[in-house]
């Protein structure tokens with residue numbers, strides 16, 4: 472008999488943490504060893520971070536970019552466990568720390584664990600490749616609930632990376648994060664981001680390819696965050712026992728070898 476995978480959840484008191492714990496309890500493939508919270512936070516499931524690192528095979532992180540980067544460092548120093556990072560909102564130095572930790576332990580990081588978004592990434596790259604920057608403007612719109620603290624969303628950045636990859640440019644050289652005031656005309660080739668925060672929206676993403684006389688829109692709507700939780704558990708099952716390295720959800724879904732190609736996938740992951 473295969474032994475169950477021991478899972479700890481960082482951010483256990485949050486929206487995603489609360490979605491994951493019941494799924495773990497209901498699945499005999501997993502044992503929930505406890506949750507990691509912010510220092511001083513209370514809750515029946517909370518255990519000490521070092522106890523979680525010692526006991527778990529895989530830690531699922533749904534905290535913040537900075538907390539996830541810190542946890543990656545602690546896990547790497549201990550030589551394990553594997554880490555699945557769902558948190559978003561990273562500074563560049565935090566991504567570098569995670570890449571460093573992934574030389575010691577397996578780390579899977581994705582700004583979105585849904586099947587639909589990870590498939591959409593490939594479609595966006597394909598459309599951006601086919602529709603040239605001279606005639607087609609790319610704009611990325613995202614809308615989330617009013618408790619979200621980072622913007623643009625990790626998913627919007629994934630989609631931006633895919634579009635930039637399709638165009639053969641780096642996202643940082645063409646991105647426009649919001650507009651205000653006398654902005655001037657839109658330069659060709661720009662990839663724009665627009666952000667809404669309202670009510671209880673789970674997650675809406677659209678990529679517009681707009682020409683003078685027609686518009687193509689590729690979009691995804693998340694209807695329930697349980698779908699992200701199930702994706703994170705699929706990622707945990709996939710990463711348990713893997714070699715050290717940085718992986719993404721497209722590896723889990725078998726999409727990493729398709730467009731965008733493996734090299735662009737790595738660049739894409741570096742932005743989430």
Ligand SMILES: NC(=O)C1=CN([C@@H]2O[C@H](COP(=O)(O)OP(=O)(O)OC[C@H]3O[C@@H](n4cnc5c(N)ncnc54)[C@H](OP(=O)(O)O)[C@@H]3O)[C@@H](O)[C@H]2O)C=CC1
Nearest residue numbers: 482484485486487508509534538557558559582583584699
């Ligand atoms: N990849 C994906 O598919 C998805 C990713 N996300 C991302 O996951 C993250 C969490 O989202 P959500 O659950 O909605 O957010 P919440 O704010 O509801 O939860 C975050 C939790 O992390 C805890 N936390 C914050 N800092 C630390 C720390 N330093 N150490 C330990 N715990 C900490 C918070 O503690 P406290 O309760 O004390 O504040 C809180 O319980 C976000 O970055 C979000 O963008 C969300 C959905 C899907």
Ligand SMILES: O=C(O)C1=N[C@H](C(=O)O)C[C@H](O)C1
Nearest residue numbers: 559582583619624625626674
């Ligand atoms: O904070 C959220 O809620 C979500 N965050 C992720 C992101 O930043 O893209 C994924 C999903 O859109 C929900």
